[in-house]
Amino acid sequence: MRRRMALLGLLAPPMVWLGVAYLGALAAIFATAFWSTDPFTNQVVRTWSLKNVQGVLGPTYLGIIGRTLLIAVLVTVVCILVAVPFAYFTARVAPSRARPILVALILVPLWASYLVKAYAWRTMLSPGGVLESVLGATPGFGLTAVVLTLTYLWLPYMVLPVYAAFERLPESHLEASADLGAGAGMTFRRVVIPAIVPSVAAGTVFTFSLSLGDYIAVQIVGGKLQVLGTAVYQNTTLDLPFAAALGTVSVLVMIGYLAAVSRTGALENL
Amino acid sequence: MTKLAPVAAFAAAALALAACGGGTASTGSPGSGGTSGGGGTANAPFTPPKLDKLAALGTPEGTVNVLAWPGYVEDGTNDPKVDWVTDFEKASGCQVNVKTFGTSDEAVQLMRTGQYDVVSASGDATLRLIAAGDVEPMNTDLITSYKDIFDSLKMKPWNSVNGVAYGIPHGRGANVLMYRTDKVSPAPDSWGAVFDKAGANKGAVTAYDSPIYIADAAVYLMATKPELGITNPYALDATQLAAAADLLKAQKANIGEYWSDYTKVVQAFKAGSTVLGTSWQVIVNLTAAEKAPVAAVLPKEGATGWSDTWMVATKSTRKTCGYKLIDHLVSPKTNAAIAEWFGEAPANKLACQETADKAHCATYHAEDEAYFAKVYYWNTPIPQCLDGRTDVACTDYATWTKTWTEIRNS
Numbered sequence: 186m187r188r189r190m191a192l193l194g195l196l197a198p199p200m201v202w203l204g205v206a207y208l209g210a211l212a213a214i215f216a217t218a219f220w221s222t223d224p225f226t227n228q229v230v231r232t233w234s235l236k237n238v239q240g241v242l243g244p245t246y247l248g249i250i251g252r253t254l255l256i257a258v259l260v261t262v263v264c265i266l267v268a269v270p271f272a273y274f275t276a277r278v279a280p281s282r283a284r285p286i287l288v289a290l291i292l293v294p295l296w297a298s299y300l301v302k303a304y305a306w307r308t309m310l311s312p313g314g315v316l317e318s319v320l321g322a323t324p325g326f327g328l329t330a331v332v333l334t335l336t337y338l339w340l341p342y343m344v345l346p347v348y349a350a351f352e353r354l355p356e357s358h359l360e361a362s363a364d365l366g367a368g369a370g371m372t373f374r375r376v377v378i379p380a381i382v383p384s385v386a387a388g389t390v391f392t393f394s395l396s397l398g399d400y401i402a403v404q405i406v407g408g409k410l411q412v413l414g415t416a417v418y419q420n421t422t423l424d425l426p427f428a429a430a431l432g433t434v435s436v437l438v439m440i441g442y443l444a445a446v447s448r449t450g451a452l453e454n455l
Numbered sequence: 456m457t458k459l460a461p462v463a464a465f466a467a468a469a470l471a472l473a474a475c476g477g478g479t480a481s482t483g484s485p486g487s488g489g490t491s492g493g494g495g496t497a498n499a500p501f502t503p504p505k506l507d508k509l510a511a512l513g514t515p516e517g518t519v520n521v522l523a524w525p526g527y528v529e530d531g532t533n534d535p536k537v538d539w540v541t542d543f544e545k546a547s548g549c550q551v552n553v554k555t556f557g558t559s560d561e562a563v564q565l566m567r568t569g570q571y572d573v574v575s576a577s578g579d580a581t582l583r584l585i586a587a588g589d590v591e592p593m594n595t596d597l598i599t600s601y602k603d604i605f606d607s608l609k610m611k612p613w614n615s616v617n618g619v620a621y622g623i624p625h626g627r628g629a630n631v632l633m634y635r636t637d638k639v640s641p642a643p644d645s646w647g648a649v650f651d652k653a654g655a656n657k658g659a660v661t662a663y664d665s666p667i668y669i670a671d672a673a674v675y676l677m678a679t680k681p682e683l684g685i686t687n688p689y690a691l692d693a694t695q696l697a698a699a700a701d702l703l704k705a706q707k708a709n710i711g712e713y714w715s716d717y718t719k720v721v722q723a724f725k726a727g728s729t730v731l732g733t734s735w736q737v738i739v740n741l742t743a744a745e746k747a748p749v750a751a752v753l754p755k756e757g758a759t760g761w762s763d764t765w766m767v768a769t770k771s772t773r774k775t776c777g778y779k780l781i782d783h784l785v786s787p788k789t790n791a792a793i794a795e796w797f798g799e800a801p802a803n804k805l806a807c808q809e810t811a812d813k814a815h816c817a818t819y820h821a822e823d824e825a826y827f828a829k830v831y832y833w834n835t836p837i838p839q840c841l842d843g844r845t846d847v848a849c850t851d852y853a854t855w856t857k858t859w860t861e862i863r864n865s
Contacts, residue, residue, distance in 0.1 A: 224853035225501065225837060226587040227563055245864045311726040325658065326712060326728065405719070408712050411864050419863070422560035423666065423856045 211436065218430035229425050237430035246416070250434060253413040256328065257396040260335045264392045265385055267336070268343040276351035291344045299338065303405045306334040310406055326408030334406050335396050342391035350384035386449040394439050503616050504588035509767070512597055512775045518550040519776035522565055522574040524763070525555040525717050526737045526797040527625070528784070537796055539789045547783070549776035557715035558665040559833065566590075572771040573781060575625055577761045578613035579667050579833040579852075585621050590766040592619045597778050600785045603805045607824055613834060614764040622764035623781050626790065628799030628819065629760035629830040630663075630671070631751040633734035633742075635727060646675040646754045649732055650702055653709035661720060661732030662706065664713035666852065666859035667833055670759050671733060672699040672706075674831060678756040687842035688759065689834040696850045696858060703862045713863070717741075724749055736798025757829035761799075794819065 218237050223230050240246065275287040294302065309315040309323075310330050316323040324330055354377065362372040400414025407415070413435055420428035521528050530553060531538030540551045554571065556562045559580040566574050566589050576584060584590045595601045601609075601623060608614075608624035615621055632643055639648070639656065650672070653660045662668055673688035676698055685695050711729055714720040717738055723729035724738075725747040739751040765781040767774055783789055785802055791809035794801035800821040801807065807816035820826035834841060840849040850858075 222853065223587075224851045225835070226583045227560070227852075228567075228587050245861060249864055307722070308726070311728050313727065404716075409707065409710050409863075416860075416864065419664075419860070422558065422564045423860070424853075425564075 214429045214432055214436075217426050218433050220426040222424050222426060227423070237427045240427060241430050241434060246431065249411055249413060249416055250438075252328075252411075253397060253435075254438070256331060256335070256412060257393045259332045260339065260396040261389045261392045263332065263336045264340055264343040264388065267340060268347050268388065269381070269385070272344050272347040272351050276348050277354075288348065291341050291348075294337075295341050300401070300405075302338060303334060303402045306330070306337065306402075307405050326406050327410055328407075330406040330408070331403050331410060331412075334402050335392075335399060338402065339392040339395050342395070343385075343388035346384040346387045347381055350381040354380050383450045386446050390443065390446055393442060397435050397438060501582075501586045503585050506588065506591040506769055508592040508594040509597065509774050509778065510594070512778055514775065515548045515779065516773040516776050517548065518552060519573065519773050519780050520552045520554070520571045521780065522554055522556060522562060522571040524575050524577075524797075525557075527575050527763075527793055528553045529793075529796065537792075539783075539792050543780065543783045543789075547776065547779045549773075549779060551780060557717065558663075559667065560665060561715075563589075566768065569768070569770050572768055572773045572777040574766050574768070575763050576622070576766050577763050577833045579835050581613045581621065581764055581766065582616075582835050583852075584766065585616055588769055590621060591769040593622050593767060594778075595620050595623065598623055598782045598785065600782060600787070600790075600803055600805075603787065603803050604785065605802060605804055605822070608762060608802055611762070613762065613832065622766040623785055624802040625763040625765050625785065626794050626797070626799045626802045627760065627762035627827065627830070627832065628736065628797070629753055629758040630733050631736055631739065631758065632754050633724065633732060633739050633749060633751045635724065635730040636748045636750050638727065638730040642750070642752065643731070644752060644755055646671070646756050646758075647679070648754075650675055650706055651679075653706055653731075656731050657709045658711045659728065659730040660706070660709045661712055661714050661723065661729045661734075662703075662710055663733050664715040664863075666855040667759075668733070669696070669699050669703065669855055669859060670831065670833070672702045674759060675756055676702065687840075688831050689836045690840040690842040690844065690849050691836065692840070692844075692847040692849055696854065700858050700862055704865050707862060707865060721745070737796065740796075740798055757831065760827075760830035760832055762832045791815075794821075 217229070219233050219235070220229055220231050221234050221236060222228065271291075275284055275291075279287055307326075310326060310333075312323065312325075314323060324333070358376055358380075359372060362376045367375065398414055400412065400418045403410060403412050403415050404418075413431060417428050417431045417435075420431060528540060528551065529537045530540035530551060540553075544550055554565065556565060559577050562574060562576060563580050563583050565571065566576075566584060567587075574580075574584070574590070576590075581590075604624050608627070610618070610620060611624075614624060632646065632648065634643055634648075636642070638659075648655075649660055649662065663671070669691075670688040673685050673691055673695065676683055676695070677685045677688065680698065683695050683698055685691065691699065712719075712723060714723070714729075714732075717735070720729065720732075720734065720738055721742050724742045725745050734751060736751060739749055742749045765784065767777050767781070771777055784793065787803050787805035788809045790801045790803040791806035793799075794806060795810050795812065795815055798819070800816065800819040801810075804822075807821055810816065812818070816822065836850060836852050836855055838848050838851050840847065
């Protein structure tokens with residue numbers, strides 16, 4: 186009995202935090218989406234209406250949701266394309282003395298402030314910035330700049346799980362594959378890829394969800410680009426219930442995404 | 456440069472909503488019904504909640520939380536030489552915490568969190584705050600400098616309701632057209648440079664990111680399309696609003712970035728990613744101080760502008776410090792310092808003798824009512840047309856907000 190009480194005492198604070206502060210807030214957002222605002226004072230008026238949901242499903246906002254999904258997918262794909270070769274090199278090719286240094290190099294950017302990194306990209310992308318003086322051209326502020334910046338920001342979250350997967354991959358599996366007559370390509374397709382897919386999927390949970398909700402980097406390097414995050418941010422001061430309705434969209438998208446990813450077994454690899 | 460994480464902001468807002476069960480019952484549902492409480496003026500189409508003004512000052516509470524436009528309350532953190540807060544803190548015993556905002560909408564929203572004691576509100580925020588009961592009537596007798604404030608700024612439709620003062624005038628000015636002198640030639644003298652002729656600087660034009668910017672398009676249309684019959688840029692009927700929206704949608708093709716964060720627009724002008732657009736004089740000064748070749752002009756069509764008001768939060772528990780700070784900010788010396796730093800006309804007439812540049816009041820037309828007749832102070836659009844028309848319904852701020860979101864997302 187005493188052990189039960191102790192367990193209860195131990196679990197109660199995190200449960201209260203999860204239940205009230207976290208899920209409670211989500212529920213409040215969901216409820217707010219069905220309220221409206223006073224046209225003059227902008228105050229939230231608690232009368233039930235479906236107006237906000239209809240607004241979100243209009244062509245303007247469906248376009249924004251589509252654009253945001255496109256950015257999230259692009260960032261995720263570029264992150265995979267960069268992270269997989271790098272993680273492979275680090276885990277299996279580089280001499281074991283160099284590995285900690287390479288991993289540290291990937292982790293170093295995480296120590297710098299998000300804002301500093303986003304503003305650094307803003308400076309690099311500006312006319313006369315590093316990109317223009319070295320490469321002769323800059324994409325300017327906009328969709329390309331956002332994909333570049335977000336890829337840079339979230340890359341470590343993709344490299345780390347994939348690196349771990351490559352490290353875990355037993356050498357004997359590769360040897361067995363070679364012994365059975367498979368070439369390098371066949372081994373990669375049939376042995377390596379199945380082994381790292383769950384980790385890549387785990388990495389995409391980070392890159393996809395972080396890109397989906399980002400609004401600060403978009404404000405800094407996105408020019409006049411509107412994504413879900415900036416639309417929510419703008420509406421928090423203009424029309425809070427509508428912002429809540431928009432915010433619910435990203436929650437729903439993420440629930441769908443997590444459901445799909447959990448089928449790959451990736452959630453055990455987080 | 457303070458940005459909240461979206462989740463935290465939401466959680467806080469949502470919890471606040473859920474927690475204060477029915478605490479903010481709005482009385483008189485402003486703007487929605489036809490019950491006009493106003494008398495002869497186009498003032499007050501609503502009945503503000505009955506609130507008492509502060510009767511007398513008490514003991515200073517030790518701190519005061521200020522919500523201010525950037526540049527209004529400088530404590531030396533931006534520039535050690537620009538500081539009119541430290542001395543006040545020593546003399547009054549009130550520690551001053553400043554939070555700046557970029558748009559009136561942000562100010563209204565932040566004010567509703569209940570964390571702030573005083574706010575510098577523009578005309579497009581004041582009535583919303585008064586109607587919702589967020590701010591209370593002001594006891595002007597407790598402000599020693601009130602007698603020295605220009606009479607032309609006192610008891611105006613944006614700082615009083617039915618003869619009750621709700622705040623202390625701070626200063627006024629016009630939004631200017633800012634440009635890079637090395638990249639824009641000839642020098643612009645018309646808002647046409649950011650509208651009809653914006654294509655010349657495609658991708659490097661900026662605009663203010665708030666629904667109130669629709670009024671800037673309306674000011675331009677007043678001059679260029681008189682057949683629309685716009686006489687007040689805040690009193691637009693459906694046709695006039697549609698014309699302004701079309702102009703802004705066409706402008707969007709040439710916009711590089713919209714701004715509401717003043718540090719970002721300073722950086723954009725300095726880097727040259729933005730070369731032309733609407734701005735504040737303080738932004739021009741800050742960019743010029745960073746050695747960027749910029750200048751500003753008040754275009755021939757006139758401009759939107761502001762006449763700001765210091766107000767006290769109803770729920771504030773630090774009103775003595777709030778009143779003391781406001782009195783300090785509108786006192787001749789401080790008011791002069793702010794007016795010069797921000798680039799606006801002071802509210803206190805004695806401030807004109809305290810400015811470092813003795814011509815400041817003349818340059819900024821502090822006493823020139825004819826000049827300010829061409830400056831359209833930010834105001835909250837309401838269904839009752841502010842220009843006095845009674846044959847049509849005007850578009851309210853909620854409609855402006857929707858229109859603006861459409862423009863931004865088009």
